[in-house]
Amino acid sequence: ACAASAGAAGVSAGRAPRLPGVMWPEGILETLHNLPHLSISLRPVSNEFSLSQDYVQSQMLFIVVTLGLGFSMLLLIAVLLCAVITFFRPIDTPILSARIAVMAAAIAMALAATAANDYNEHYSDGLDELVFSLEDLRGMAEAVQTGGATLVSLSRAVDTTSGAIAHCCGCPAAVAPAPPVASVMEPTLCESLELRRVVALQSDTFATDTGDGAAHFTHAIDTLRYATGWHSFTTSLPLFALLSTAAAVNIGTCLGRRSLLVGAQFFAVVIWWMMCAITAVQLAIAVGLADACCDPTATVVRVLTWFALQGKDPQSDTLSLQLAHHFLQNCSLPAPLSSALMKTSSGLHMLSSNLTRVGAGCSTPVLLEPAQRAIDQAQAMVTHNLALLAGQPACDRVRRAWHNGVENGLCGDITQAVVGVLVWQGVCGGLLLLLAALLPALWHSHWLPPMSCACQMGQWHHRFRRLAQSSDTITTRLLTTDEPLLQPLSAASAASAAQPSSSPGGRTPAGRRSALELSGAGEEPGLSAGGGGAGRSSAGAAASASGAGPSNGSASGEGPRGSFSESVSGSSRVNSPASDPNRRKAVAPSDVRCSPPSDVLVGEGSDSDSD
Numbered sequence: 001a002c003a004a005s006a007g008a009a010g011v012s013a014g015r016a017p018r019l020p021g022v023m024w025p026e027g028i029l030e031t032l033h034n035l036p037h038l039s040i041s042l043r044p045v046s047n048e049f050s051l052s053q054d055y056v057q058s059q060m061l062f063i064v065v066t067l068g069l070g071f072s073m074l075l076l077i078a079v080l081l082c083a084v085i086t087f088f089r090p091i092d093t094p095i096l097s098a099r100i101a102v103m104a105a106a107i108a109m110a111l112a113a114t115a116a117n118d119y120n121e122h123y124s125d126g127l128d129e130l131v132f133s134l135e136d137l138r139g140m141a142e143a144v145q146t147g148g149a150t151l152v153s154l155s156r157a158v159d160t161t162s163g164a165i166a167h168c169c170g171c172p173a174a175v176a177p178a179p180p181v182a183s184v185m186e187p188t189l190c191e192s193l194e195l196r197r198v199v200a201l202q203s204d205t206f207a208t209d210t211g212d213g214a215a216h217f218t219h220a221i222d223t224l225r226y227a228t229g230w231h232s233f234t235t236s237l238p239l240f241a242l243l244s245t246a247a248a249v250n251i252g253t254c255l256g257r258r259s260l261l262v263g264a265q266f267f268a269v270v271i272w273w274m275m276c277a278i279t280a281v282q283l284a285i286a287v288g289l290a291d292a293c294c295d296p297t298a299t300v301v302r303v304l305t306w307f308a309l310q311g312k313d314p315q316s317d318t319l320s321l322q323l324a325h326h327f328l329q330n331c332s333l334p335a336p337l338s339s340a341l342m343k344t345s346s347g348l349h350m351l352s353s354n355l356t357r358v359g360a361g362c363s364t365p366v367l368l369e370p371a372q373r374a375i376d377q378a379q380a381m382v383t384h385n386l387a388l389l390a391g392q393p394a395c396d397r398v399r400r401a402w403h404n405g406v407e408n409g410l411c412g413d414i415t416q417a418v419v420g421v422l423v424w425q426g427v428c429g430g431l432l433l434l435l436a437a438l439l440p441a442l443w444h445s446h447w448l449p450p451m452s453c454a455c456q457m458g459q460w461h462h463r464f465r466r467l468a469q470s471s472d473t474i475t476t477r478l479l480t481t482d483e484p485l486l487q488p489l490s491a492a493s494a495a496s497a498a499q500p501s502s503s504p505g506g507r508t509p510a511g512r513r514s515a516l517e518l519s520g521a522g523e524e525p526g527l528s529a530g531g532g533g534a535g536r537s538s539a540g541a542a543a544s545a546s547g548a549g550p551s552n553g554s555a556s557g558e559g560p561r562g563s564f565s566e567s568v569s570g571s572s573r574v575n576s577p578a579s580d581p582n583r584r585k586a587v588a589p590s591d592v593r594c595s596p597p598s599d600v601l602v603g604e605g606s607d608s609d610s611d
Contacts (some may be wrong), residue, residue: 028279028419032290035062049292051297051306063280070276070429077269077436084440098441099253099451105438106246110429113249114243116424118416126413133405134221140388140397141213147385148207154378155203155344161371162196162351168195185371192354199347199378206340206385208321234278235421242269242428249435253442255448261443268436275429275487282422288333289418293411297328300406328402331395338390342404345382348375 037045037058045058172191246266252260292299304324308317321335334342352375355368388394442448 023131024416024420025423028423029290029293029415032287033294035287047291048302049288049319050302059284059288062284066280066283067276070273070280073433074269074273075277077272077433080437081265081440088444091441093447093449094442094445098438101437102435102442103250103253105431105435106249107436110243110246112424112427113239114432116421116428117239119420119424120232120235121417122413122420123228123231123417126226126409126415126417127224127412129409130405131221131224133401133409134217134224134596136401137219137398138214138221141210141217144210144385145207145214146390147381147388148203148210151203151344151378152200152207154374154381155200157374158351158378159196159200159346161374162193165355165358165362165367165371166190166193166196168367169358189354189357192350195347195350199344199351202347204346206337206344209337209340231417234282238271238275238278238425238428241267241274242432243586245271245432245435249439254451256448258443258448261439261448265436265443268432268439272429272432272436275425275432275511279422279425279429280426282418286415286418286422289411289415294414296406296411300324300328312491327395327398331392335390335394338386341382341386341389345379345386346384348379351375352379369459415546447548 030183033047035047037047037055038058038061039045039054040061045054049055169189171193245267248264248267249273251257252264301321301324304317304321308314308321310317319336326333326335352372354374355375358368
């Protein structure tokens with residue numbers, strides 16, 4: 001496991017690093033590391049971090065799968081909204097629990113977005129630690145580079161002074177083709193003096209190998225800052241969008257602003273797709289860090305080996321791989337850059353020992369002292385450079401920078417930040433989906449009053465119901481006034497109203513009062529112009545009263561038809577507002593009960609007793 005391998009590496013190095021597996025949530029790196037890695041052709045790929053084509057394809061597949069799932073959820077949201085608008089009737093007023101659920105989801109989403117943004121501070125801390133470690137190594141490389149340049153200049157001084165001695169001694173490699181001078185020195189002395197060229201060559205090699213070290217670290221730091229600067233936008237942009245949405249939802253819910261809720265519903269879809277893209281990238285980075293941080297040393301060696309096999313810069317890549325093996329795995333082995341320094345040191349030592357063998361004619365202080373001084377200065381610079389690159393102090397410095405930058409910075413704070421942002425933004429996405437599903441319960445309604453009137457919701461509800469009933473009553477009256485079935489009754493009522501009353505005092509006998517008046521429905525002032533059921537009931541009751549015979553006051557003696565007209569007129573006078581002005585109570589159309597018109601048919605052939 002990741003924690004076990006990292007712990008073993010820490011124990012072997014004699015330090016206690018912060019293990020990448022010990023972070024919140026616990027065991028998340030093992031879960032990410034054990035996710036199936038598949039290439040584009042759906043072949044299994046090793047979960048060890050590398051820069052191979054198959055591994056890069058497996059990381060891209062994580063992004064594609066996440067975007068596909070996000071788009072599927074986006075389609076489900078669209079289908080839900082269409083189904084709500086098309087197949088569900090708007091409710092009268094949203095219930096209080098729906099409002100509380102919407103506000104709770106919005107507040108929880110805002111808190112989750114704030115928690116995700118807080119993890120960006122961990123990312124900044126880890127990035128600072130990594131950059132500081134790289135700057136420490138860059139300082140070390142600059143010191144070595146400066147030492148190499150100084151060694152080159154001192155080696156040239158050694159070459160010049162030693163060459164003057166060789167020229168004085170008459171060495172063949174140091175003089176022109178001319179007759180040699182007297183007292184030619186032994187060949188061993190000339191060969192040892194010829195080592196000045198070896199010293200200069202090895203110094204140039206060392207300076208060439210270390211000349212671009214500081215530039216490599218500077219390029220790495222600039223690339224790291226440029227490549228990681230976008231991460232702050234992955235938390236700040238969703239934070240701004242989610243906080244704005246949560247504020248709009250809470251304000252719209254509290255104040256009853258349906259426009260804000262509809263706007264929040266629309267922007268929730270846009271924010272969801274934005275968060276899907278950010279989460280997909282975060283997931284790929286988190287999986288890559290989990291694969292790399294299981295064993296950071298092995299990961300670096302594996303990546304450098306891959307670079308060396310590419311063959312783009314074999315010498316530099318091979319040297320980088322050898323340095324990684326030396327400083328990170330086995331510091332007891334000779335340092336790769338120390339070979340040139342050791343050859344330079346050996347040549348300087350032989351030159352210094354052979355200067356005492358120079359003859360009396362060439363052993364003047366004018367020749368020997370500058371040569372010896374140059375050799376001593378070059379030897380001191382070689383020792384200085386060896387102290388920077390070889391030995392336990394150099395390994396301790398590099399490992400300390402590795403521990404602070406990679407184990408603590410990259411595999412500690414940065415990995416924790418990426419995983420934390422991934423988890424909290426996943427929570428934000430789930431709450432955003434829940435909010436998008438709950439919002440139609442508020443804006444898909446006839447009436448959305450402010451929550452400040454929650455204590456009077458019952459009164460507002462009754463007022464709304466009375467308003468709806470009054471609207472239905474007015475609509476019914478307007479639609480039934482011009483019904484063809486009511487026109488004959490209205491004409492008969494108008495004709496009978498013009499005739500004088502048959503009863504003394506203009507009052508209608510008690511026997512002729514309609515069943516509608518006796519039932520109490522006649523209290524409606526405008527009953528004659530009301531619903532068709534009330535008119536028909538009055539007409540049927542008048543017809544039943546006319547069945548008492550011609551003695552009921554028929555002026556023309558025409559039988560049942562005249563009695564019917566007279567009774568209708570009497571009923572209309574009884575039910576008119578002028579007959580009883582004290583009766584003003586309005587009765588809803590649903591409370592008017594109509595008597596069956598069968599008494600009219602019975603009244604044509606029955607006597608008064610049957611009526």
